[in-house]
Amino acid sequence: MTADSHFVFLPAAASAHARHVDWIYFGLIGVSVVIVGLVVALLLTFGIRYRSGSPAPRGKLPEWVSREIEIGWTVATLFAFIFIFWFAAASFLTTIGAASNPLEIHVVGKQWMWKIEHPNGVREINELHVPADVPVRLVMISQDVIHSFFLPALRIKQDVLPGRYTSESFTADKTGSYDLFCAEYCGSDHARMGGRIVVMPKAEYQAWLDAQPGAENLAGKGRQLFTQLGCAGCHFEKGHRRAPDLAGLYGSYVQLAGGGTVRADEAYLRDSILQPARQVVAGYAPIMPSFKGTVSEDQIFSLVTFIKSFSGDREETTQ
Ligand code: HEC
Ligand SMILES: [Cu+2]
Incomplete structure (x- = not known):
């Protein structure tokens, strides 16, 4: 959420991956609502039906209820969870699977700013300009402590470590300006370690690059x-x-x-x-x-x- 926007339930979704993540999110909420509803309904039904003094039968259940139904619902929930796992894992893999020829942008995190460098040497601080519909790969490292590069509009978050490269891949498809945060508490000014990512049409990104002062490749x-x-x-x-x-x-x-x-x-x-x-x-x-x-x-x-x-x-x- 930017400062001028009113409350929204979810931040804007600026990539196919982001929308996919939202499906997982709503899917899980949906499943949870159904399960909670079922449990509450059963709780109330049994509470009323078998309240003390009620004439409802209390004998043993028939054999098929305890076997077939038991096996049935166990298998059904197992498959439901395998499906959720597959759906989420497939989505996650698209964020680490490398596109064939991504635009590689380097990110150095330090207390308390993000230093960004484009392949042609253009540098920026706390701002990340990227072209829309182009696969981008961020190669990141920290100069001091652990930080985390968080782009809510793209639904990706990756720790940025001292001494080791980590990377994050995305293809933004909706132009606009979105938030950028550090999502790992990294010292007194952690909260201010953020900025924005600007997704621009390809031609505009090129024009923006060209307009930056004397960068060296x-x-x-x-x-x-x-x-x-x-x-x-x-x-x-x-x-x-x-x-x-x-x-x-x-x-x-x-x-x-x-x-x-x-x-x-x-x-x-x-x-x-x-x-x-x-x-x-x-x-x-x-x-x-x-x-x-x-x-x-x-x-x-x-x-x-x-x-x-x-x-x-x-x-x-x-x-
Ligand atoms: C004194 C000579 C010397 C200097 C100076 C030197 N290197 Fe090397 N470099 C070597 C030798 C010998 C090896 C192979 C042995 C090893 O792996 O340590 C090597 C290995 C490497 C490798 C791995 C190569 C491979 O085939 O896997 C890289 C990459 C490399 N150097 C980069 C650099 C860079 C960058 C610099 C300057 C910042 C540099 N070197 C300075 C001698 C040197
Ligand atoms: Cu940080």
Whole structure:
């Protein structure tokens, strides 16, 4: 609810997923109302029928009542609950199942604000502009304590943790401005750690991006850092190779020195930069220094984005 709106039972629903969640919500309320109604009705019926002194029969129930009816209602409720579980799980899976080519937006939470960065480097604080009808994936991390990124209009809420990426996917289909909250108590100004998400038509989003002051492409920033921090010195060294080639690394499986493999996802790239000794690539000496404390979460996002975009164009990046 925005400040100027009057009371509404539910916040606006701005995605197919949000409407699906509302169906689950109303479905569960419906089922609960039916069950409560049934229990109350039986309570009253029996209370009156078998009140003390009433002539109603009190003998044993016939056999079929205690067997068939007992089995019948147990099985029926079991299936009802399996159906509810399936419906809710299917809906949840659509929020974590990745669309093929989502717009990836980075979110850094800190006491007490949300820092947002678009792929082309446009930054904003406590506001998230997204295009309508485009799958969006938020990759999120916290700089300090646990926060939670809550978008009621999209019915999604995901904890944002220090030291670990979490993500949230959605496709908003209704333009407008909706609330954004932190849903994890994170200190004295927690209540103010919020803002809004603005869903715009695709063309308008592009125009909005273009109108933002001099942003530098995230991968480009990463490329610069890669040289500045000396990564290029090892990773793009010609001839004698001291460090693995990073081209095409993202999404591939990496052989580790201690045996075993690991998929090179965003978390792996981040760990490789901060704790290189933890998972050493097979065939290489553990000479890579840790960049813990040297690079900020924003910079790590840039580096990770650069490595993800990197397809082996080595000449351009070496100096
Ligand atoms: C002193 C040389 C050196 C520097 C500087 C260096 N690295 Fe490395 N890097 C290595 C070596 C050697 C490995 C393989 C052994 C390991 O996993 O620790 C590696 C592994 C990696 C991996 C995992 C590669 C794979 O194939 O799984 C990534 C990602 C990476 N480095 C990124 C970076 C980034 C980003 C920087 C700069 C912030 C950097 N490195 C700086 C030497 C270096
Ligand atoms: Cu918070």
